[in-house]
Amino acid sequence: MSDKQNLSHHGVEERTFIKKHANPLLELLYNRASCRAFLRKRVSDKVMVDILEASIKSATGGNLQPYSIIRISDSEKRKTLAGLCGQNFIAEAPVNLLFCIDWRRLQRWAALEKAPFSAQRSFRHFWISFQDTIISAQNLCTAADSIGLGTVYIGTIIEHFLKLKKIFKLPKLVFPVILLCLGYPKAKPVPRKKLGIDVIVHDEEYHELDDSTLLNAFGRKYEGQKISASEENIKKFYETCKNVEGEKFADECLKNVKDKGYISPVQRYFGLHYRADEMSRGNEKFMKVIKKFGFNWFEDIHR
Numbered sequence: 001m002s003d004k005q006n007l008s009h010h011g012v013e014e015r016t017f018i019k020k021h022a023n024p025l026l027e028l029l030y031n032r033a034s035c036r037a038f039l040r041k042r043v044s045d046k047v048m049v050d051i052l053e054a055s056i057k058s059a060t061g062g063n064l065q066p067y068s069i070i071r072i073s074d075s076e077k078r079k080t081l082a083g084l085c086g087q088n089f090i091a092e093a094p095v096n097l098l099f100c101i102d103w104r105r106l107q108r109w110a111a112l113e114k115a116p117f118s119a120q121r122s123f124r125h126f127w128i129s130f131q132d133t134i135i136s137a138q139n140l141c142t143a144a145d146s147i148g149l150g151t152v153y154i155g156t157i158i159e160h161f162l163k164l165k166k167i168f169k170l171p172k173l174v175f176p177v178i179l180l181c182l183g184y185p186k187a188k189p190v191p192r193k194k195l196g197i198d199v200i201v202h203d204e205e206y207h208e209l210d211d212s213t214l215l216n217a218f219g220r221k222y223e224g225q226k227i228s229a230s231e232e233n234i235k236k237f238y239e240t241c242k243n244v245e246g247e248k249f250a251d252e253c254l255k256n257v258k259d260k261g262y263i264s265p266v267q268r269y270f271g272l273h274y275r276a277d278e279m280s281r282g283n284e285k286f287m288k289v290i291k292k293f294g295f296n297w298f299e300d301i302h303r
């Protein structure tokens with residue numbers, strides 16, 4: 001059986017492939033899931049060091065490690081984060097880790113040893129350090145999973161960057177990227193369905209799926225998920241559609257929902273949850289926030 005066949009066929013062949021190659025790490029990766037319910041059990045310093053060591057060994061552009069991790073155990077701070085993000089389990093996780101881009105340390109190193117430094121003005125540097133930060137977070141997640149801990153990323157900190165700057169005393173050029181909740185799971189989290197490699201992976205070049213293959217793939221992933229077409233949901237959904245594409249489009253969307261009798265997962269994602277009208281607002285505000293953290297790589301554009 002060739003690797004190409006494995007990419008394009010699901011079912012028996014794929015299972016045979018997994019069985020043949022599986023080792024404990026692959027099994028861990030195949031079965032991973034986010035954890036949102038934690039035991040009231042402390043994570044020991046020894047365990048913390050073990051997983052943090054795995055995190056800081058990650059690949060990083062130029063081996064520069066332009067990131068810092070704020071370890072948050074204080075229960076008041078965890079409660080504050082839970083309140084800001086509107087997710088109670090953040091306070092229940094015994095440890096929160098705030099992964100930040102950090103060019104400050106390298107800026108200081110350069111200043112102390114008389115080297116030129118302009119990372120704060122370089123989108124390239126920002127982009128690479130964002131990737132470095134996430135990669136180190138993900139390695140920590142895998143390390144944590146491997147010793148029976150659970151983790152979940154919290155992305156909603158994006159709405160509160162300036163508050164985090166204050167609470168955690170982040171100096172200029174230290175920019176929060178993602179929060180991670182860490183602790184012992186109350187129960188083993190159940191893996192969620194994903195699109196398969198037949199959809200995600202493209203051989204040699206990008207191949208557009210035909211409409212029915214695409215719909216079937218999403219249909220399998222979200223099988224049986226129908227969101228109630230309640231008056232409230234319909235009102236919100238209609239409003240979003242109208243704000244983004246106008247009344248005619250909103251009428252078409254509404255008819256689609258009424259004909260089906262429910263709101264589908266993609267209609268929920270972009271019509272109710274990550275509202276397409278709200279999400280695309282505030283870009284300028286984010287630019288200003290990034291600037292307050294000392295980065296100004298976008299200023300070039302306006303010059």
Ligand SMILES: Cc1cc2nc3c(=O)[nH]c(=O)nc-3n(C[C@H](O)[C@H](O)[C@H](O)COP(=O)(O)O)c2cc1C
Pocket residue numbers: 032033034035036087152153154155156178190191192
């Ligand atoms: C960048 C990012 C941000 C996320 N933000 C949140 C969040 O704010 N709250 C939450 O409960 N889960 C969050 N998650 C977890 C996702 O909801 C989760 O990964 C997704 O539903 C898939 O489930 P799985 O991780 O169990 O496979 C986030 C994940 C990522 C990668």
